[in-house]
Amino acid sequence: MFEKKAVCLVSGGMDSCVTAAVAHREGFELAFLHADYGQRTLEREKKAFEDIANFYGVKQKLCVNLEYLARIGGSALTDFDIEVPRGQLKRQGIPITYVPFRNANLLAVATSWAEVIGAKSIFIGAVAEDSSGYPDCRQEFYEAFQRVINIGTRPETQIEIRTPIIHLTKADIVRLGVQLGAPLNLTWSCYKREDLACGECDSCLLRLRGFSQAGLTDPIPYAVKEFI
Amino acid sequence: MFEKKAVCLVSGGMDSCVTAAVAHREGFELAFLHADYGQRTLEREKKAFEDIANFYGVKQKLCVNLEYLARIGGSALTDFDIEVPRGQLKRQGIPITYVPFRNANLLAVATSWAEVIGAKSIFIGAVAEDSSGYPDCRQEFYEAFQRVINIGTRPETQIEIRTPIIHLTKADIVRLGVQLGAPLNLTWSCYKREDLACGECDSCLLRLRGFSQAGLTDPIPYAVKEFI
Numbered sequence: 001m002f003e004k005k006a007v008c009l010v011s012g013g014m015d016s017c018v019t020a021a022v023a024h025r026e027g028f029e030l031a032f033l034h035a036d037y038g039q040r041t042l043e044r045e046k047k048a049f050e051d052i053a054n055f056y057g058v059k060q061k062l063c064v065n066l067e068y069l070a071r072i073g074g075s076a077l078t079d080f081d082i083e084v085p086r087g088q089l090k091r092q093g094i095p096i097t098y099v100p101f102r103n104a105n106l107l108a109v110a111t112s113w114a115e116v117i118g119a120k121s122i123f124i125g126a127v128a129e130d131s132s133g134y135p136d137c138r139q140e141f142y143e144a145f146q147r148v149i150n151i152g153t154r155p156e157t158q159i160e161i162r163t164p165i166i167h168l169t170k171a172d173i174v175r176l177g178v179q180l181g182a183p184l185n186l187t188w189s190c191y192k193r194e195d196l197a198c199g200e201c202d203s204c205l206l207r208l209r210g211f212s213q214a215g216l217t218d219p220i221p222y223a224v225k226e227f228i
Numbered sequence: 229m230f231e232k233k234a235v236c237l238v239s240g241g242m243d244s245c246v247t248a249a250v251a252h253r254e255g256f257e258l259a260f261l262h263a264d265y266g267q268r269t270l271e272r273e274k275k276a277f278e279d280i281a282n283f284y285g286v287k288q289k290l291c292v293n294l295e296y297l298a299r300i301g302g303s304a305l306t307d308f309d310i311e312v313p314r315g316q317l318k319r320q321g322i323p324i325t326y327v328p329f330r331n332a333n334l335l336a337v338a339t340s341w342a343e344v345i346g347a348k349s350i351f352i353g354a355v356a357e358d359s360s361g362y363p364d365c366r367q368e369f370y371e372a373f374q375r376v377i378n379i380g381t382r383p384e385t386q387i388e389i390r391t392p393i394i395h396l397t398k399a400d401i402v403r404l405g406v407q408l409g410a411p412l413n414l415t416w417s418c419y420k421r422e423d424l425a426c427g428e429c430d431s432c433l434l435r436l437r438g439f440s441q442a443g444l445t446d447p448i449p450y451a452v453k454e455f456i
Contacts (some may be wrong), residue, residue: 064296
């Protein structure tokens with residue numbers, strides 16, 4: 001029997017998989033939450049989500065459709081008229097793959113669910129440093145959202161947002177995942193393709209660089225592996 | 229030409245209609261956002277939303293389906309196994325019609341949309357005093373969410389949450405609506421029925437009491453009007 005339960009936001013990518021591995025190691029019963037929001041690779045991500053859920057024997061799963069984020073638009077991840085850029089990790093500012101306020105939408109769903117199923121923690125694989133420039137991936141964003149949860153739920157509800165990898169580099173995340181036995185081979189990070197990872201989008205480049213810097217080989221197949 | 233735009237959360241009820249009327253009076257171009265979340269009366273609310281949008285000549289409308297709130301459950305509004313109580317305005321604590329963290333979900337969608345369409349304000353018809361005991365209807369909840377918006381959106385994005393009726397009584401809201409020429413005849417507040425307002429649920433009772441205390445007659449038809 002588990003004594004505590006955690007809602008884990010699991011996209012199917014490496015970061016959320018390692019985050020779930022941290023929650024698993026801490027002894028939480030895992031409840032997995034996945035969101036489709038019209039992203040290009042949603043079928044492949046959904047498969048990764050299911051594979052990771054099976055790996056951890058997760059019983060409570062919730063898949064939600066935030067398709068309105070695609071209709072709202074404003075991101076290359078969901079607006080297919082905007083091209084996903086390749087090989088431009090050194091760009092400044094907010095990436096064009098930023099989905100406006102996405103993580104607040106995800107945390108709102110997670111909090112509603114956590115309150116109903118009695119989960120005391122919400123684990124989210126946000127990474128502040130090298131993944132982004134996304135404003136909703138920073139530590140202070142989660143601190144601010146924590147206050148909204150404290151005020152906006154029932155007085156007896158106690159839910160803590162956990163961001164265990166927020167200050168890690170991708171190389172650290174790879175190392176931690178391997179150390180925890182996380183099923184990185186089941187994860188999917190590519191923003192562009194569903195058959196083989198493209199190896200060119202920001203997400204592939206960051207992932208490949210992470211494995212490279214950790215001195216390890218990424219177990220998933222790539223169409224192209226650019227020199228990182 | 230309008231110089232400023234506001235996203236108005238419009239459920240179809242009286243409070244959000246009067247809130248939209250305030251935004252209209254202040255000279256905002258109105259963008260109307262409506263959410264279905266599996267509530268019992270969603271078809272009737274949607275009609276009210278469309279009627280109010282037509283009244284104000286609203287061009288930008290977004291209807292989103294938050295059906296996962298019904299799947300998550302935990303509320304008499306969305307879980308049809310839980311009965312909507314009648315005639316119990318003096319109960320203590322959080323009402324059983326509380327949809328866990330609903331307003332955070334709504335504000336998250338509204339913020340995503342506002343950021344993309346360039347709206348500087350989000351108007352929401354939350355009422356702290358006599359509507360509820362809902363934790364996500366209090367002023368401090370909106371102050372906390374404002375901070376999440378400030379941190380979690382692009383640096384150049386400036387979006388302000390406006391809650392113009394949060395400290396009004398239902399009678400004040402009725403009076404303000406009449407004063408602003410808001411189309412209260414087009415609104416729908418009942419939690420239970422879609423043909424005639426039931427006149428018995430909390431929402432009907434609060435509305436009828438508001439009209440009564442304002443010395444006015446509610447223009448919508450009721451199945452029953454209990455003595456308030």
